[in-house]
Amino acid sequence: MDSLSTLDRALRLKKVELFQNLETETLALIASIAEQIDIAEGESLCDEGRPQLALFLVLEGKFDMLRGSARLFSIGVGETIGNWALFDDQPSLVSSTASEAATVLRIDREDFYDLLADNPEITRTMFQALFQRVRTLLTPGISNTPPVPATSTTRGGSL
């Protein structure tokens, strides 16, 4: 896959649930720390039981999400792996392995934190997004709806 420009990356990040409320200019900042990497078939992005240190947005290809050797589901183009890895230190409950050659955008947690430190405005908006998500999960009547909105592509969010 050709290398994407910053704004192309921002365009794709706009579809990530966690970033949906961010302004395009802020998305461009996040896009500037996102790294486009190619993953060979069979290569793993995260291992079960180990902390995940980055969020991945799949640009091309597919990943199998495995617990032990059991395949739970797969993640494809436009979906994210490790949605909460940017905030959560807990070990990953599953591992993700490329079932075919793939390209992903990787947002490293430390880079992300640096960005937040320099841009408090992003922190504010992220807090709002997180709070909204928690409220959606906790509010009776809404909690029965799938945690992932139709527009979202974050099936890896609960990992």
Place this chain on the structure above:
Amino acid sequence: MSESVPGTTNQRGLRALLKIEPGEAWSTGLLAGYLALGIASVIALKAASDSLFLSRFEASQLPYADLAVTALVGVVVGLYLKLSNRLPLARLVQFTQVLMAGLFALLWYGLAAGWAPAAIVLYVWVGIYAVLVPSQVWSIANSVLTTRQAKRLFSLIGSGGIAGAAMGGRIANFAGTRNATEAVLLAAAAILLLGAAIAAVLSRRMLATNERRAAAKERASLLASFRLVMSQRYLRLITASLFLSAIVSTLVKFQFKAVAKASFAGDQAALTTFFGDFYGYIAVFSFVFHVLFTSRLLRLFGLGAGLFVLPLALGLGGVALLTSAGLWAAVVARGADQSFRHSLDRASNELLYMPLAARVRTQVKSFLDIVVSRFADGIASLLLLLLLEVLTLASSGVSWAVVLGVIPWVATVWLLRREYVDTLRASIERPELNPEEILKRISASEGAARIAETLEGSDHAAQETAIDWMRLNQAAPEELHLRALLKGTSPAVRQKAFEVIVEQRLPGYFKQAAEHLEDDIAVEERWKLLGYLEAEDGAEAEQLMQALLVGPNRELAATAGVRLLHHGGAIAEEAMTHLKAAMSDAAEPTAEWRALRARLIGFLPDSPERLEYLGQALTDEEPEVLREAIESAAALRAVEASERLIELLGNPAVRREARTALEAIGAPAVAAVAGALGRVPPSEQAGNDLLRVLGTIGDGDATVALLNALDAPTFAMRRMAGRCLARVVERAPSRIDRTRVEQGLRREIQASYQERVLLSAVQDRAETPRIVFLQTALRERSSQRTKRVFWHLALLYPWREMRDAAYWIDSGDDASRSNALEFLETRLANEHRRLVLPLLEPNGDGVLPDAAREEFGLIPLPYENAVRRLLTRPDPWLQACGAYAAPESGVDGIGELLKGLRENPDALVRETAIAAAERMRA
């Protein structure tokens, strides 16, 4: 620029003439039609009921029937308000209208069957119906439209009422000539059923917020409505205005009839023709005036002017009657009354209810429209009797009464106008929470017995809380409790007990305080304890400190030494010797010891060594030491440390302390802070900290620096500058250079309109992902720009008002947004209102407001020009977004423009331009 307003050119022209926005035509038409039907039925029924009554009874029995109407109005309104507790407005209207339709059908049957009392019941019932139905229609209109829509559309809806009145006359005439008066009842029943259906349709368009606000309020009743009206100044003023209006109108009507009768003495036919012509012409004039001018007058001159027209016109009419008593004067007075009462005055009065919460509105409106207006009619009749029969005044006496009635009416309207703005303001106000005040109130509510019980208990955490609450209320614990606490096992409780003793200077604790010095407590607490000891017994305290100076406790010795320095004389010299040794003691430079020394610097008297020690401590690498040194710099207000403190804003471990210290230094630090702001701050957060410092200091120089920062490179910093300036304005409004703010405001408005032009040009394009991205970026820029407009406005007007208005305008609540806009229209000066409001009005995205053309010479741009302009705009973000979407624009010569951007200083612009050029080649 293509306009997004749907419809043909003729439809658009008609909408523009009538000031109807897209999506409003259906509701407005229904409401106008609803009012027309309602008023038509009222007029026709009145004629029918008069005729049926007089055909069965004597005219002398009419006053009894009128009395019955007045008495029954109270009963009916009471029942109506009780029903309003159970039913939402639309259902309430539907239910009552179906009920009334059934009643008219029954009465028709009763009349047809020859049941004589049916005519009386009809007469009485029509008297109530005549005030209930219009009030219901207007209540529905109030709930369907927002304040801003009401201001534009009430005139149009009201014109339905005027047309309905003419229609009702024709219906009555038609029925009368065909000897089918009773049939009017069936027509009215049909109209009511149709009205119920219209109410059902309109209920789907009622504002959701109104229903939400309707919850959990006092239950409505006649008495509750009366109490509610009496409890609010605004409602009292509305009542007074309605009351005076009804009285003056009755007096003018009498004068008109009296003068006309005198002018056409004996000629009954001429009199009838005159009345017919007069009311006919007035109806036409009123309708035309209403449709064409009411809305425009309200928007141009505001609600206040709308409310003043009728009383002033009647006042002039009264004066004319006093001076001439001719027919022309009576025509002028009654003509003005009839023309404006049902047009401009009605629309203005209905607008008065808009800022009220929906529940209050429903409760109050029916009470005022029905009970108060009927009561006022009765009082006016009594007044006439008093003037003519008891005081035996001539017609000129009534004219005097008109003029005298207008004076308090005008005064009421004057107050009402101001109260309307305040009520609008209250409707958008967001409450300020003052945590200290809340805590005080909570602590005051806690009984002394409960506090004593807690202090006697064994729960240390509860004891600490109890002491804190007592401190908050500045209450001293009982001595018994205090001594018990000082002996307790909890160091934290003991410490808090000593804090109370020191703060309140409670005598008699010298020994305990001296012992407490040995405990492991902070330098500040030790310092305060020494102060307490000096106040208790100066000589003994000095002896104690001398002993401590040479004692084994190094920290205590240093603290006592610094305290003794302030005593002067030989003892101070001795203390200085000890202190110098302690300060330069490098034998055991633990962080803890260095931190203590750093903190003690803040208590040193002025000396050459003090700054030297402070400088050293501020370069320490340990955050713990740095924190103490910064606190000392703050305590000393050491301006010499400003630059170092600014550097430390970049150190996350001590950032907050550094900021507080700069704020404590105050005005002398402004030059250094402003200078640092001019350089590129190490981070956005550090930049924000610098702005906060300036906002807290808030002197003239700080204000200038903050004004400069409104053009800071990042949005977050510009926002912070705006907030800090608002704080400065709140404390000292005169510090702001208004001319400069005005210039900044104008720049922001112009830029906002320019961005609106660009957005309008790109928003109708094919929605490819890149163009959508550009549209989103432009919308976001526009929203940011609006915020910047409000920052400037907050420097020119009370900032809380602007903050609340901005909040609601950005909210999704249509009713509050509308109230906020209406509030701004009344609050802003004309030059600001004219430019700012078109930016904020809804449905404005696709239309370039007149102000943009007239004031800034802006014209709609074709898409191609908009893209070119984006690429040359001095805004790197929009340039990048423009370049991103450019290859899909199909604009000639775009390649050259993209080529030019390859040398752009902004990395994102360069990268996007290169990628875009490659995409074009591909």
